[in-house]
Amino acid sequence: MSQHYAMVIDLNTCVGCNACMAACAIENQTPVWKNRWRTYVHDMVIGKPGGEIRRRFLPRLCNHCDNPPCMSVCPTGATHKLDNGIVLVDDDLCMGCRACAMACPYDARLEVTYEDIEIGKEFYGTLHHRSNPSVDKCSFCAHRVLAGRKPACVETCVGSARLFGDLNDPNDEVAKLVASGVAKPLMAHLGTRPNVYYISDLERST
């Protein structure tokens, strides 16, 4: 059986250092100059003034859905899914119609324009590798995963808030957390069957 990659994010241990954002931006050359990221950590406040208020850091990224609406609406086949569950964008095929961005419930898509390619050449220097505009997204760092490494955001996370693993391996920590029900996906009711799971900080503390 092939792998079925997934990520578990433990909100109890995310400290909001944004190292994942930086690592991802450098690894995948995202257009950070216009504040667009493949992964982003929201700094949120939960609660009402006068009551108990909590600060939450909520990392977000492409959920690599098993039923990805961004893939079914893509007219060119640029958005495709690997056997291991990773959803990728082929920027040779992508014409940038943004239908995927409209379809994605997780707001995981970002535009890379001709202008961004030019700015990227200066920003990322000789390592710059983008050649075509596209509607970009997180790739679970497929190039690293296929080489046996973890995604850049997982490898750099100081709080070990991000775990990456194989749902088809019952001994994998990620598979165990998902099977236990502790880690839950976002907006599962939409039928997208996402592969990014969250361990809530509030559930553990109450």
Added chain:
Amino acid sequence: MEGMFYSTQEFWTWWIAVYLFLGGLGGAAVVVTILTNMYYKPHKQLVLWGSIGAFIMLSIGSLLLFVHLLHHLAVINVLNPMVLIEKPDAWISWGTQFIVWMMVWSMVYTFPYMLESPFWAKMPVVGMILNLFGWAGKLSLKFHSIIGWLAVINGIGTVFYTGLLLQSFPAVALWHNPGVPLLFIVSAFSTAMAFLLLVLDLAIKKREEDRPIRVLYERTDVILITVELVIIFVFFHFTTYGLESARHTAQLLWQDMGWIVGFVGFGLLVPFMIELKGVLKGWSSPAPVVFAAILVLLGGYLLRHYFMYSGVYERPYPPQHLIEAPPAVM
């Protein structure tokens, strides 16, 4: 997750509304004019206006979409008809092919009429092309009925596509429901009736000769607007008492005077009343029907405009475009 955030999008805005409006109008105009010509009353001028008008509308709409693409050269991937085998699940694949082939077949169908028309024959470049391809006109006449049906089928496909496109986006309650395709299809045919009434009253101007066609179009438009009003009422109910995303849409739509007065009032109710009076008692001058037709066309655009701007996403975090840049990146 605890708190949810509700926001509209900024990927597809007015230019997609124009694209959907002109696509629906053009597709329906081709369907109506060719079917009228084949089965109701032969009318070469109406076909010329319908097909060439649709060609111009679809060209403008497609050009707007093309200009807004991020990677223009890659459009070749969706223009290739093989896309229907490689990506049959994407409505844009079907829509692109429907649009292209509707434009092709409707122009081939219209070609013999252009050859007969002094207006087109005398036109500098077009006249030369018509002379060069005169044989194609004869060939077209030989298979006119089949070609007409090919244009009609692709025209219906184009209209359906403009209705089904928004339904493909599951996160937005306003779009992801069976009412949207119905509403857009009915609206497309209503705007086509309005456009063709304008053509008959302002351009062709054969009032007595074309009276049966005008009466048919006016009656059909009254029925279509009635159906549209019913669907809009259903949407009012659906958005007001539905999912939270839909309720946020309701707050956007039903508190906006542009939607209530502009679309529902002047885009539907006023032309409905004018056309109903015309159907029941008639008008002594074409002016009221012309006015009503213009309102229907404006309403057709407003419907799509408001739909694009009122689709609300529900997420456990705010959207990217509303996030302030971190200081280090500024």
